[in-house]
Amino acid sequence: MAKRIKSSKSKHSESFYVIDDYYNPETKKKTTFVVERLGSLASLMEKYGTDSRDEVVRQLRDHVESLRKKDREDKAVVELSLSPEHLISRDSKRVFNIGYLYIRNILCSLGIRDICSAIAREHRFRYDLAAIISDLVAARVICPSSKKSTYETAAKFLDAPDYSLADVYRSLSVLSENRYLIERELYRNSAALFEKNTSVLYYDCTNFYFEIEEEDGFRMYGKCKENRPSPIVQYGLFMDSDGIPLADYIFPGNQNEQKSLRELEARVEKDFEVSRFIVCADAGLNGWENKVYNDMKRNGAYIVTQPIRKMAKTMKEWAISPDGWELEGHPGTFSLNDLEGKEFIEVSGEKRRIRDLVFFKHRWEKRTRKSESSGGTYTLEENYIVTYSRKFADYQNHIREKKLERARKLLSNPGKLTKTNQRDPRYYITEMSVTGDGEVASEKLYEIDENKIAEEKKYDGFYAVTTDLEDSDLSLIIRANKQRWEIEESFQIMKSELKTRPMYVSREDSINGHLLTCFMALMVYRLLEKKYLNEKYTCDEVFSTLRDLNITYLNGTNYIPSFTRTEVVDALAETFGFQPSREIITQKYLKKFQRVVNSKKSTKLK
Structure with a gap:
């Protein structure tokens, strides 16, 4: 209710x-407080020059209406009475995070409440699954930790949980069972908000380790990406051409x-209704069988990275030959030798910076091998596409020089030298068994x-892929190949910012449920980054802003910001229509945004 008159x-x-109403965050109860003491009836009669109580009440109503108008204009000045002698209540919660509201806002825009209502009707549980998902996803961004700590973190949100910790654990099996229903509906609902780009789907795998010693049939020993001697689970992820997660496995x-790609691909084709399926993956994932699988499909195709060093000798010589390089939209060819020492060239009458250009060449080759997918021998005709970028060459040379700098330092401490992989500086150090005179050392x-x-150095700047796409798709292939780094970045975000591992759950269904909430957190972040904030800010800037968006409760209905106002905060305010950087934040203003947040049509995408 709004401000109103009360008589005693x-x-x-x-x-x-x-008087006015407010929700007391300390007692968790709704109550009233006195906004203004107007005086006795006798003093008010004297003030308004009347002896009629009805006239006094009419005048007071006009006064209250003026206060309401000021509230509507949001220009009312709040006066506070604070004393240095008064202590705050013991153990009272006074600091609340509001960064979670933006995350919940996006989830509700994607219809998470309708999705959860449909699941609840099927399973007939009584807890609020939508609230649990919203808090698990928000806490994964704000303060990633175990489920118990997450439950405690959610208590620091303005909306305190009305479910139990046991409900959180129960919900994980429900999430596991309905994984693809949730992912499919999130995908469909997001497509209703903005145009989806599924021209190319990117697939990659990573794994997550567990701090245990024994396998259990699901958490098994395998090749850990972090070289840890611990049981792991494998995790595959499909991402669309905008870098938005689509589905996981x-x-x-x-x-x-390799088998995981085909299984998740079949699921996505069935549930997500993707009309054309072009899979972009690395050579380790998209091997011969996966290539044949996609080549045989009516709507399937593939783009696979091809290490130039592993090509046949003739193909390798062709790939790094300086002659025969093309530019998209330019009719002629270039020789890399002619570009040496130049910073600019003229392309179709326009002066272009060489460092910003990507040159390419391509040729078709046939291979015939046995295939399980075809049930016999299969002939695959592939287009080998090689690109050259001076910027990429400079980057590779920079990385190598940094490793060489570390390698030279290691020469002074031979005890630490052992042969290792190409990413390690010791890769460039060789052991000599004879002296310069030819004698045994x-x-x-x-x-x-x-x-x-x-x-x-011969391979600096060169990058190759193989594909079964026609020549008409060359520009698509080159663009697609440049975006592959985003799926690697997604895994990095999951492991660093979202702290997906180590996991504090052990059952297979709980692991699946946990990773689904991490998937949704990644999806929400990517949407926030790309669709709401237009990729203006770094990952660190977005995450740190949401984590630092705290407000402190003063008294009555008043809060004050406890964060630094930044450009990111203002960008969020402009996009979502909620400005938290006010000197005083009233409970009414917060409640208004909370109602918007929980609405399905809450997005303010431009």
């Missing part, structure tokens, strides 16, 4: 007040990754392997 009668007098840690000698460096 005693035996010999009557007094009037302006979880499977035991000892299973081959009495002790191990080490030096930088210049031949290895020279061989590696």
Whole structure:
């Protein structure tokens, strides 16, 4: 209710007040407080020059209406009475995070409440699944931790949980069972908010470790991405061409990754109604069988990275040859030798910076091999596309120089030197068994392997893929290949910002439910980053802003900001229509936004 008049009668007098309602975050109860003491009936009669109580009440109503108008204009000045002698209540919660409201806003826009209502009708549980999902996803962004800690974190939101911790654990099995229903509906509802770009779907796998010693049939020993000697589960992810997660797939840690692509692909085709299925993945995932599987499909195709060093000799020589390079939209060809020492070239009458250009060449090759997917031998005709970028070459050279700098430092401490992988600086150090005079060395000698460096430099700036797409799709293929890094970044976000692992759940259904909430958190972040904030801010800026958006309760209906106003905060305010950077934030203003947040039509996308 809005501000209103209240009278208090005693035996010999009557007094009037302006009161309002508010929710006390300390007692968790709704109550009223006195906004203004208006005085006794006798003093008010004297003030208004009347002896009629009805006239006094009419005048007071006009006064209250003026206060309401000021509230509507949001220009009312709030006066507070605070004393340095008064202590705050013991153990009272006074600081609340409001960053979660933006996350819940997006989830509700995607119809999470309708999705959960349909699931609840099927399972007939009584807890609020939508509230649990919203809090699990928001807490995964605000303060990622175990489910118990997440439940405690949610208590620091303005909307305190009205479900139990046991309900949180129960919900994980429900999430596991309805994984693809939830992901499908989120995808469909997001397509209603903005145009989806599924021209190319990107697939990659990672894995998550568990701090246990024994396998259990699901958490199994496999090749951990972090080289940890712990059981793992494998995790596959499909991402659309805008970098928005589409669907995921979880499977035991000892299973081959390649089969997972076909299984999740079949699921996405069935449930997500993707008309054309072009899969972009690395060579480790999209091997021969997966290539044949997609080539055989009427609407299928693939784009697969191809390590140039593993090509046949003739193909390798063609790939890094300086002649025959093309530019999209330009009729002629270029020689890389002619570009040496130049910063700009003229392309179709326009001066272009070479470092910003991506040159390419391509040729078709046939291979015939046995295939399980075809049930016999299969001939695959593939388009080999090689790109060259001076910017990429500079980047590779920069990385190598940094590793060489570390390798030279290691030469002074031979005890730490062992052969290792190409990413390690020790890769460039070789052991000599003879001296410069050809005699057997009495002790191990080490030096930088210049031949290895020279061989590696030959491939700087070059990148290759194979595909069964026609030549008319060359521009699509080149653009698609440039975006592959986003799925790697998504895994990095899940592991670092969202702290997906180590996991504090052990049952297979609980693991699936946990990873689904992490998937949704990643999806919400990507939508916030790309569709709401137009990729203006870094991952760290967005996450730190949401985590720092705290307000402090003063008294009555008043809060004050406890964060630094930044450009990101203002961008969120403009996009969502809620400005938290006010000197005083009234409970009425907060409640208004909370109602908007929980509405399905809450998005303010431009």
